[in-house]
Amino acid sequence: MSQGRMASGNDSSVTEFIVLGLTQQPELQLPLFFVFLGIYVVTVVGNIGLLILIGLNSHLHTPMYYFLFNLFFIDDCYSSxxxxxxxxxxxxxxxxxxxxxxxLYFFSFFVIDECCILTSMAYDRYVAICMPLLYKVTMSKQDCLILLVGAYEMGFVGAMAHTICMLKLIFCDGNIINYYMCDISPLLQLSCTSTYSNELVVFIVVGINVVVPSLTIAISYTLILSDILCIRSTVSRSKAFSTCSSHIIVVSLFFGSSAFMYLKPSPAGSLDQDKVFTVFYTIIGRMMNPFIYSLRNKDVQIALRL
Structure with missing residues (x-):
């Protein structure tokens, strides 16, 4: 029996994996370690800082910041x-x-949660701009809680589906993963059994949690843009744009990179190419979110000066 395997009839099942990481070039190992350590520290400090800021400032206790609070919490967990x-x-x-x-389970859980939270935030902006008189009724505390609980439930179901399907696979052709994390694509390439059900689950779960939210967000912002263009006041129009711009940037970065990763026809593409996109939306994007929302948000800037 080879190291990292356990006999099971005529097959062998991997009991441990060797993760090759971002690069196999020794001269890059130490610089990359400190680069990503710095990114992680900035991410954690930035997200925790904004969590504290929102929690301590009563004028930020609105539906939009309620969702932002959960987004920063998810980003922190995601990075960790x-x-x-x-x-x-x-x-x-x-x-x-x-x-x-x-x-793999927690990664899937937090990715799906973030998709749902970003969609809820788009709906919040739609109601605020297109139906301002109904905003307090439509986005009540109870409704916000329902949206939030729904997001975590979707994360739980989706993550369970991915993990259960992965647990059914047998990895008998090797245990070396040319990747830096436990993602779906490299595991499917490593398996020596049929991955059809896994690929089907990926398309269903990702379709529900990426395609549907993307369309919902696109429709919301199309309606928002239509309403904004009807506003005669330049100042009001500029204010409406500013309340949406941060969210549009975050949504574009997150959904764009994740859709490229998981909606490709086959998981058999270049893992080196996949690494770049995965690093962007799992690590760099989580660091950028606090800065995008704090630098482009006047309410947050005012709270920081208090």
């Missing part, structure tokens, strides 16, 4: 699931099967 393991891979590349599946 991915980046510390990636940093460890620069020194220790072995990860147990159980750890691998646990990371």
């Amino acid at each position: 699931v991915i980046t510390p393991k990636m940093l460890m891979s620069f020194a220790k590349q072995i990860i147990s099967y159980a750890e691998h599946m646990a990371q």
Whole structure:
């Protein structure tokens, strides 16, 4: 029996994986370690800072900031699931099967949560701009709570679907993963059993949690743009644009990179190319979100000066 395997009849099942990480070039290992350590520290400090800011300032206790609070919380958890393991891979590349599946579950959970939260935020902006007189009724605390609970439920169901399907696979052709995290594509390429059901689940879950939210957000902002262009006052029009611009930037970055990753015809593409897109939306995007919302949001800037 080879290391990292466990006999099971005529097959063998992997009990640990060797994660190669971002690069195999020794001269890049140390610089990349410090770069991503710095990114992680900035991400954690930025998100926690805004969580505290929203929590302590009563004038930020509105539906939009209620969703933002949860977005920053998810981003912090998201980064903590991915980046510390990636940093460890620069020194220790072995990860147990159980750890691998646990990371896959939480990664899927927080990705889906973020999709749903961003969609709820687009709906909030639509109601605020297109139906301002009904805003307090439509976006009541109870309705916001329902949207939030729904987001976490979608994350739970989607993550469970991915993880259960992955647990059914047998990895008997090797346990070396040319990747830096526990994602779906590299695991499917490593399996020696049929991955049809996994690919089907990916298209269904990603279709529901990426395509549907993307269309919902696109429709919301089309209606918002139509209303904004009807506003005669330049000042009012500029204010309406400013309340949406940060969200549009975040949505474009997040959904664009994730749709490219998971809606490709086959998971058999270049893993080196996949790494670039995954790094962007799992690590760099999480660092950028607090800055995008704080630098382009007048309410946050006022709260920071208090």
